[in-house]
Amino acid sequence: MTKAEKRPPRRSKILVLSLHYKPEPNFITADVAEAWAAKGSKVTVITVHPNYPTGKFYPGTNPWRITRTVLNGVTIWRLPYYTDHSLSPVRRALSYVSYAVVAGILAPLIGGRPDTVWAYHGPFMTALPALFFKWIYGSRLIYTCADLWPESFVASNLSLPRPAMRLLYAYSRWINKQADILLCSTRGTAERYEKDGVSADKLQYVPVWVEGISDIQLTESAGTSGIPNIVYAGNLGAAQPVECLVRAASILQKAGVEVIVDIFGSGNRERELREIVERDGVANVHFHGRVSPQRAFEASARATAQVVFLRPSPLFRMSVPSKLSFCFAAGTPLLYGLEGESARIAAETGGAIPFVAEDPASLVAAIRKLLATPPPEREAMRGRLRSYYENNFAREALLDQYVRLVPP
Known part of the structure; x- marks a missing residue:
């Protein structure tokens, strides 16, 4: 048997970029990362310390510390992050940009040379650090477009000057065209991106699924008081x-x-x-x-x-x-x-x-x-x-x- 025959098969390397990861109620990123790891891929996640949905870091968290853990076969890096869930467009924008900046600096140092980079694309600044791996290593980029941006920014009652909104729409069109595959959670999202000039063969419709479903009895039970x-x-x-x-x-x-x-x-x-x-x-x-x-x-x-x-x-x-x-x-x-x-x-x-x-x-x-x-x-x-x-x-x-x- 030759040395090449003795060598174990190469494992696919996947880098996951997401602003949220469990224990936060964003179960899709963990479900997908752990499923890839279970199939034999080497999976690394770069995220921040848990703070969603309140915008306050979970108890026992040191938000300015870089940490590394391994859970269910997935390596998880948590980076410093400025969190803000206020109605201030400036502070909210700084919050989103802070992940892109910190991950953009540290991801090339801790992310290795992935074959695939998956960005959970909400907010849409998350994908920016992925571009390094595409441009330098030729990594394939996959985005999940959980929400439409910058529309989600406006829907949160955050108002921006018209020139700023035009700039954000231009950025949205540009960043989405960098992906090799865009996974859209609704058909309306896919249609909007196709109108933006994203090639139809890059767009795939994959709805969001549900975490925590058990085989409980699905019959009405109005509670202890008997009141509906x-x-x-x-x-x-x-x-x-x-x-x-x-x-x-x-x-x-x-x-x-x-x-x-x-x-x-x-x-x-x-x-x-x-x-x-x-x-x-x-x-x-x-x-x-x-x-x-x-x-x-x-x-x-x-x-x-x-x-x-x-x-x-x-x-x-x-x-x-x-x-x-x-x-x-x-x-x-x-x-x-x-x-x-x-x-x-x-x-x-x-x-x-x-x-x-x-x-x-x-x-x-x-x-x-x-x-x-x-x-x-x-x-x-x-x-x-x-x-x-x-x-x-x-x-x-x-x-x-x-x-x-x-x-x-």
Whole structure:
């Protein structure tokens, strides 16, 4: 046997660039990285210390220290980072740029010579450090476009001068054209990028899947009080009009309709929402804070109804929030305040009732309609939602699309 025959086969080297990684609730990056490692690839992740979704670093974290750990076969580097989740466009921009700058300096030193660089492209500054590896080593670049940028910047109520926005749009078109493959979470995103001049053969549609699904009994269980309950599980940020749900709960309380609203999650508007509840005496709204994806999923699956909404905007008409597939998987009748592609998908399920996202009266009408629906029909809605999820958003099939992008 020759030396070449004795030598073990070469392992594919993959570098992952992402602003978020577990234990943060961005499960896709870890799912994909660990799946590649399990198939035999050598995977390195360059990220920052966990701080999402509140913008505050997790307890026990030293955000200015460079750390290296190995988890499930994946090497994880965490870099210093300036975090900001405020409504200041300057501070928010500095936050995004800080990752690009620090990773741009350190990635060439710790990232090796990867065959493939995968950038989880949200925000869209994340991909900048990848260009070094493409230009110097000829690495293949794969982006996952989880959101549309710079539209997401505007949708977060961050306003910039028109010349600055034109510059960001130009940057978006340029950075996306550098990729070899762009994985888009919605068809609307893919269509927008094709209009921007990205070659259609680079664009692939891969929806977002759901973490933390268990084989729990998917039947209605209104909770210990026996009162119907409505669950919202998600971010409490500028893009989500959660105050609409709070005010709808207040209307129902005053009308004598027994219903409980359970809110799971955190974000930069949590304090404001709690103040509204306390000031207006909305006793039927309960905040549970940030919980594990598993707990949020179980609460949603056992509720009478679940809510998903986004503020009206051109961006959100082209995007599909990851929360939507979460709702389909939970299988609980869905009340949705969405537009465009998201609304079309929700309507297709046959298990959802629409309302106007920022109109509490419209949401109250949707809740009353659901409560008036006979239990057998509500159970049928559950079955249709779960079936739609299995046919369109099942984790195993979507994760396999990522795995097949890179040979071991």
